[in-house]
Structures are given as structure tokens and as C-alpha cells.
Amino acid sequence: MSEEKQSRERKKGVTGKAFSFTLLRRVLAYVRPYRGIFFLSLSISFIFAFLSLVRPLLMRYTVDNYILLPDPPMLLNMTMLMLVVLIGEALVQFADTYLTNWIGQSIIRDLRVDVYRHILSLRLKYFDNTPIGMLVTRAVSDIETIADIFSEGLIVIMSDVLKILVIVGVMFYFNVKLTLVCLSTIPILLVATNWFKNAIRVVFQDVRTQVSRLNTYVQEHITGMSLVQIFGREEKEMEKFEEINAAHRDANVRSVWYYSVFFPIVEMLSSASLALLVWWGGKGVLQGTVTPGDLMLFILFIHMLFRPIRQLADRFNTLQMGMVGSERVFKVLDTKASIENIGSLGADNISGAIEFKNVWFAYNDEDWVLRDISFSVKKGEKIALVGATGAGKSSVINLLGRFYEYNKGEILIDGKNIRDYELGSLKKNVGVVLQDVFLFSDTIANNISLNNPEITMDKIKEAAEFVGAGSFINRLPGNYQYNVMERGSTLSAGQRQLISFIRAYAYDPRILVLDEATSSIDTESEQLIQKATEKLTRGRTSIIIAHRLATIQNADRILVFEKGKLIEEGNHKELLEKGGQYRKLYEMQFREEPVA
Numbered sequence: 001m002s003e004e005k006q007s008r009e010r011k012k013g014v015t016g017k018a019f020s021f022t023l024l025r026r027v028l029a030y031v032r033p034y035r036g037i038f039f040l041s042l043s044i045s046f047i048f049a050f051l052s053l054v055r056p057l058l059m060r061y062t063v064d065n066y067i068l069l070p071d072p073p074m075l076l077n078m079t080m081l082m083l084v085v086l087i088g089e090a091l092v093q094f095a096d097t098y099l100t101n102w103i104g105q106s107i108i109r110d111l112r113v114d115v116y117r118h119i120l121s122l123r124l125k126y127f128d129n130t131p132i133g134m135l136v137t138r139a140v141s142d143i144e145t146i147a148d149i150f151s152e153g154l155i156v157i158m159s160d161v162l163k164i165l166v167i168v169g170v171m172f173y174f175n176v177k178l179t180l181v182c183l184s185t186i187p188i189l190l191v192a193t194n195w196f197k198n199a200i201r202v203v204f205q206d207v208r209t210q211v212s213r214l215n216t217y218v219q220e221h222i223t224g225m226s227l228v229q230i231f232g233r234e235e236k237e238m239e240k241f242e243e244i245n246a247a248h249r250d251a252n253v254r255s256v257w258y259y260s261v262f263f264p265i266v267e268m269l270s271s272a273s274l275a276l277l278v279w280w281g282g283k284g285v286l287q288g289t290v291t292p293g294d295l296m297l298f299i300l301f302i303h304m305l306f307r308p309i310r311q312l313a314d315r316f317n318t319l320q321m322g323m324v325g326s327e328r329v330f331k332v333l334d335t336k337a338s339i340e341n342i343g344s345l346g347a348d349n350i351s352g353a354i355e356f357k358n359v360w361f362a363y364n365d366e367d368w369v370l371r372d373i374s375f376s377v378k379k380g381e382k383i384a385l386v387g388a389t390g391a392g393k394s395s396v397i398n399l400l401g402r403f404y405e406y407n408k409g410e411i412l413i414d415g416k417n418i419r420d421y422e423l424g425s426l427k428k429n430v431g432v433v434l435q436d437v438f439l440f441s442d443t444i445a446n447n448i449s450l451n452n453p454e455i456t457m458d459k460i461k462e463a464a465e466f467v468g469a470g471s472f473i474n475r476l477p478g479n480y481q482y483n484v485m486e487r488g489s490t491l492s493a494g495q496r497q498l499i500s501f502i503r504a505y506a507y508d509p510r511i512l513v514l515d516e517a518t519s520s521i522d523t524e525s526e527q528l529i530q531k532a533t534e535k536l537t538r539g540r541t542s543i544i545i546a547h548r549l550a551t552i553q554n555a556d557r558i559l560v561f562e563k564g565k566l567i568e569e570g571n572h573k574e575l576l577e578k579g580g581q582y583r584k585l586y587e588m589q590f591r592e593e594p595v596a
Contacts, residue, residue, distance in 0.1 A: 020323055027149060027326050030107045040411060041099035045159035048092045049166060054085050055172075056300040064293035100155050104147035111146060111329065115139050118333050124403045125363065126337040133216025138332050141211060145325030153319035160308035160315065167305050171298065175290065178298050181280045184307070185269040189309060192269075196262040197316055203255045204321050208328075210248040219243050263310065270306040277302060339402055341423040350429060351379040351416050352510045352541030353398065359409035361395055369395045371564045373409070382542040384552035386585065387561035393545045396561075397513050400543075401430045412510075431509030437496040439488030445480040447488070448503045455506050465504040467532040469498040494529070501532045512536055516546045549586050558582065 014251035031038050062078040065071070083471060096368060116139060171179040221228060221237055230235050277298055284290030354377040361370040370392045377383050385393040398404045401548045402418060411418045439447045448463065460480060466472040472495060474484040488496045504512060514533060531552060533544070546552050560568035560575065560582045568580050574581035 006067060020327070021325055023323055023330070024154075026323075026330060027107075027146060030110055031103070033110070034103055034106055037099060038103055041096065041103060042155055042158070044092060044096045044099065044154050046162060048089070048096055049090055049163040051085070051089055051161050052163060052304065053166060053170060056297050056304070058082050058085065059300065060291075060293035060297040062293075064291050068189070068292060094127070096159075097151075101147075101151040104150035107150065108143045108147045112139060112143050112371065115143065115329060117333060118335075118338075121128045121338040122335065123337055123339045123405070124344050124398070126335065128363070131216040131220070133219040133229060134212050135332070136219060137208075137212040137215045138329055141215075142208070142325040142328045145208075146329065147322075149317045149322035149326075153315055153322055156314045157319060160312055164305060164312075167301050172303055174297065175294055177291065178277065178281055178284070178294070180300055181276050182273050182298060184276060185273045185376040185439065186309075189266065189269050189306075192262060192265045193309070193312065196258055197320075200255060200258045200317050201320050203251065203258060204317065205324060207248075207251045207255060208321075208324060210244075214244055214248050217241065261448065266306065266310040270302065270310075273306070274299065274302050281377065285559055299345065328582055339405065340419070343415060343419055343423065343426070345421045345423045345425075346453055347413070347421045347425040347429040347510065350510045353377065353379045353414050354511065354543075355412040355415075356396070357410040357412065359399065359406050359411060359498075359514060361399060361404070361406045363395075363404070369397075369564050370406075373564075373566050375559055375566060375569065376541070377541055380539050380541055381556045382537050382544065383557045383559060384544045384546060384553075385559050386546065386549065386552070387539055388585075390563075391561035392564040393561055394515060397515055397543065397545065397565075400511070400513070401427060401432060428507070429510040430513065431504040431507055431511070432513045432515060433497075433500045433504050434515050437488065437493075437500045437501065439484050439491070439496055441483065441486040443478075443481045443483055444476070444499060448506055449486060450503070452507075459506055460502070463502045466505055466535060467498060467501045467531075468528045469495075497529060498532070501529060505532075505536055510541065512540050512542045513540070514546075547589075549589055560585075 019425075057080060058078060062075065062082075066075045066078055119135060119139065168179070168183070171182065193231060210493065217240070221241070277295075281290050281295040281298060285292055285295055349470065356373050356375050359370055359373045360368060362368045373392070373396070385396060387393055395404070399406050400418070402423060413426075443455060445460055448460050457480065463474055464480075473479055473482075484491055484496075484499075489498070491499070533551075536542070537544075544552050544555060552558060553573070557564055557569060557571055558575055560580070562581055568575055568578065568582055570578065576586060
């Protein structure tokens with residue numbers, strides 16, 4: 001389906017979709033902890049709707065009784081009374097605005113916590129297929145639109161509707177003919193409002209889509225800026241950004257166009273209604289059938305009537321857009337892509353014996369990455385996985401840590417299926433040191449402990465000295481409080497790798513996985529890491545993945561993978577003597593990189 005057709009389908013779906021009370025009820029479920037404040041806010045909004053009528057009525061009474069029939073002392077008293085009412089209105093309006101916004105912000109705080117907690121629980125496969133920028137949009141700006149349901153939508157709409165009904169009722173009470181004259185333009189206004197509401201809803205949906213698209217593009221390309229600059233793609237990427245940014249601008253301009261048309265229409269109708277009132281009411285004053293106070297009252301009521309009517313279209317649109325935002329957010333919350341955690345066994349006391357039994361695995365459908373894999377690892381044994389890129393080595397690690405779920409077969413730890421272990425406990429005791437080390441924009445200490453209160457500063461320093469990285473950390477400004485910036489950009493690849501080793505030691509896992517941990521680093525760091533590897537793996541079940549065969553020659557066993565199958569197994573000497581795939585890899589590597 002083309003992008004243009006998809007856009008038409010999206011717009012069609014939005015236009016034809018009625019307001020969802022089911023969705024609104026789901027949003028209102030988050031009001032439950034704050035229902036006292038919610039009903040207080042609702043009551044204050046209703047009080048404000050009635051209180052706003054008091055000043056116009058006082059002005060009518062004052063004009064007819066203390067201006068036309070001069071009474072300066074009472075005129076002053078009535079003026080002071082209107083000032084008191086005005087102050088009361090201001091206080092009530094302050095309370096109304098503050099409480100509705102407080103409720104909205106409290107609800108999106110709770111909702112954002114739920115969304116982020118759910119995102120944390122999602123399996124890695126979900127992130128493989130979902131743009132990060134889109135998730136950022138859902139968790140940040142889409143949730144903000146939900147706050148508007150309360151601060152500018154639901155409660156305010158109820159208050160405005162009540163205010164309109166009360167004003168119209170009071171107008172009919174005082175003068176039916178003047179009321180009908182004032183309301184003569186309302187049918188045209190209702191048609192214009194309905195047109196605006198439907199049109200702007202479609203446009204706003206497009207705005208939200210373009211916001212998500214822009215966030216995704218910017219997030220991805222700033223993250224990959226080094227690649228853009230290395231290949232000299234700045235100009236092309238700028239052209240693509242300008243295209244996306246222009247689409248974002250055009251969507252917003254379309255919304256501005258509808259506002260630019262609708263609000264002048266409302267002002268024209270309001271002015272027309274006022275002109276008709278002055279004409280008809282003025283005749284009535286001259287004929288003695290309408291008092292000057294009544295004429296002033298109706299003039300004020302026209303302003304009070306058209307303002308909420310004009311805003312109602314925007315309020316309904318805000319409410320609808322809050323519903324659009326909530327639908328997107330709840331779609332993330334409803335995503336069933338979490339690793340099932342039904343295990344009850346703790347993994348803190350496992351010995352570390354591992355067994356793969358006829359394991360099959362595919363990231364997508366039956367495009368098998370691992371095919372009928374079987375092997376075992378004894379307690380405290382150090383094994384290495386080797387093979388060409390895409391042979392399935394990293395997939396073995398992903399399954400062992402339950403980052404992904406295997407399709408067929410069985411994986412056992414200490415003779416028990418890994419799905420029988422509680423997920424958090426299992427991950428805590430399977431430590432992984434990745435090739436591409438990710439560091440947060442935080443201190444070295446926090447990147448090691450990951451803000452775990454059980455890992456104290458003394459333990460962090462002990463781990464750093466054990467790994468042999470204490471000296472380089474102590475040379476940094478602030479030592480362990482040094483901020484490594486985003487993704488550890490202020491550190492070298494070797495230094496980032498050493499921090500990941502410190503982290504692994506500090507968490508003290510029963511099973512340790514080193515995934516290409518010595519690739520792409522300098523010789524000095526590699527020597528430190530090899531020494532740290534010897535210390536970390538001593539007496540601990542360890543799995544090492546490496547392209548550099550020199551780093552795994554002392555492994556107890558080496559497993560050779562090719563195209564998702566385990567084709568050879570043995571120690572370094574045995575595999576060389578077999579003359580199979582391992583020997584080919586060894587000879588190929590050391591022809592290119594002779595060993596001193």
C-alpha cells in the first residue's frame with residue numbers, strides 16, 4: 001500500500017470514528033485515586049458557571065435603579081459589590097484552573113509510569129521492529145494530550161455547556177423576543193462549528209503522525225551522526241530532514257488555516273448578533289418596552305454566550321485529540337510482547353550447569369537462526385563459541401538470558417528449564433558483557449551500579465581494582481563521579497569495555513557471558529581485559545564469544561557454529577588436529593594477523 005493511500009486510510013478512519021466512551025472510561029479509571037479532587041474541581045466549575053452570571057445581573061439592576069434614577073451612594077455600594085463578586089470569580093477561576101491542571105498532570109504521571117514500566121517488560125524483538133522515536137512520542141507528547149482532557153477538555157466542556165444553558169435560560173426569562181433575536185445566528189454558528197470540529201480532527205491526526213515521524217528521524221540520525229559524517233551523507237540527510245520537516249510544517253499550517261477561517265466566522269456572527277440586538281433592543285428602549293438595563297444585560301450575555309460556543313469546538317477537538325493520544329498510548333500498553341514470567345524458582349544459588357537440548361530458534365517465523373542445537377556446559381567450565389558472522393553465536397546468548405524465547409527444544413540450568421526460574425532472578429545471575437557497550441549519560445559509579453543500592457561505592461572500587469581499571473578511573477576529573485556523557489562518548493572503546501567488566505564483577509553473576517568483549521579495542525586495553533577475563537571466569541561458568549581465536553585458546557571447550565548448526569566441539573588442540581572448520585578459521589586468521 002502506498003504512503004499516500006495509507007494517509008487517506010488514516011484520515012478516513014479518523015473522520016468516521018465516533019467518540020469512544022469505552023476509551024474515555026479507561027482514561028477515567030486513572031482518576032480513581034484523585035476522585036475527591038476531581039469532584040471538587042467539577043463542583044467548582046459549576047459554581048463558576050453560575051457565579052459568572054451575577055455581575056451582569058448586578059449591572060442591569062444598577063443601571064435601571066441607580067443610574068437612570070440617580071442615587072450616587074447606592075451606585076458606589078453596587079460598584080463595590082460588583083468588585084467583590086469579581087474577586088470571588090477570580091479566586092474560583094484560579095481554583096478551577098489549578099485543580100483541573102493538577103488532576104491532568106497527576107494522571108499523566110501515573111499513566112507515563114505504567115507505559116514506561118510496560119516498555120521495560122517488552123521483549124527485545126519488539127524493539128527490533130518498532131522505531132524508538134515512535135515510542136518516545138507515545139511516552140512523552142502523546143501522553144501530554146491526555147492531560148488536556150482534564151485541563152481543557154472534559155470538565156471545562158461540562159462547565160461551558162452548563163454556562164450556555166443557564167445564560168439562555170436567564171435570557172428567555174427576562175425577554176423572549178430579545179433572546180430569539182440574539183440566537184438568530186446560532187444555527188449558522190452550529191454548522192460552522194461542526195465543520196471545524198470534523199476538519200480539524202483529521203488535520204490534528206496528521207499533525208500527530210508527522211510529529212512521530214519527525215521524532216523518529218531525528219532520534220535515529222543524531223544517534224547515527226558518526227556514520228552520516230563518515231560517509232559524507234550530510235547533504236542528503238539534510239534534504240530528507242527538510243522533506244519531513246516540511247510535511248510537519250504543512251500539517252500544522254493546515255490546522256492554522258482552519259482556525260484562521262473558523263474564528264473570524266464566529267466573530268462575524270457574534271457581531272451580527274450584537275448588531276441585531278442593538279437594532280431591535282434600541283427600538284424597544286425608545287418605545288419603552290425594553291429597559292436600558294435589559295439591553296446592557298443582553299449585550300453582556302452575547303459576549304458571554306459566544307465565547308464558550310466558540311471555544312466549545314476547540315474544547316471538543318482537544319477532548320478528541322486526547323482520545324487519539326490515549327488510543328495510541330493504550331495501544332502500547334496493550335501490546336502483548338513481554339517475556340512470560342511464570343517461573344517461581346530463584347537463581348541465586350545455581351551452580352551454573354547449562355544444557356541445550358535440540359533447540360530451534362528464529363527471530364521471524366521459521367527463518368531458523370539456530371537448528372537443532374544440543375550441547376552442555378559443566379559447572380565452572382569455560383567454553384568458547386566461534387564461527388562466522390550470522391552463524392548463531394549471539395542467538396545462543398540471547399536465549400540463555402531469555403532476551404528472546406526459543407521455538408523448540410529445551411534449555412536447562414542445573415537440570416531445570418530456564419522458564420521455571422523467576423525472570424528477574426535469572427537475569428541477575430546471567431551476566432553479559434557485550435561488544436557494543438552502552439553507557440548512560442551519568443557518572444561512572446552509577447553506570448557500574450545501575451543505581452542498585454546493594455552495590456555500594458566500596459564494592460564499586462573493589463570491582464574496579466579487581467578488573468585493573470582503578471588507575472584509569474582515578475585519573476579522570478571527579479574519579480568515579482566523572483560523567484561519561486551520552487553513550488560514554490568521552491571514553492575510549494577500551495575504557496567503556498572495562499567499565500562493563502567492572503559492572504559484571506560487581507553484580508557477581510553465577511554465569512558469565514562475554515560477547516566479543518575484546519574486539520575493536522586498543523592493545524593496552526585488550527591486555528587488561530584478558531587479565532580481567534581470567535579473573536572473572538575463574539571458578540565460574542563462562543561462555544565466551546570471540547572472533548579473535550587467540551583469546552579463547554585456553555578455553556576448556558570450543559564450540560564451532562556454522563549457519564545455525566553446531567558442527568564441531570573440542571578444545572583448541574583437538575580441533576586443530578581434526579582439520580575441520582575451526583582449523584580453517586584459525587589458519588585464515590593467523591595468515592592475516594600473524595601471532596608474535
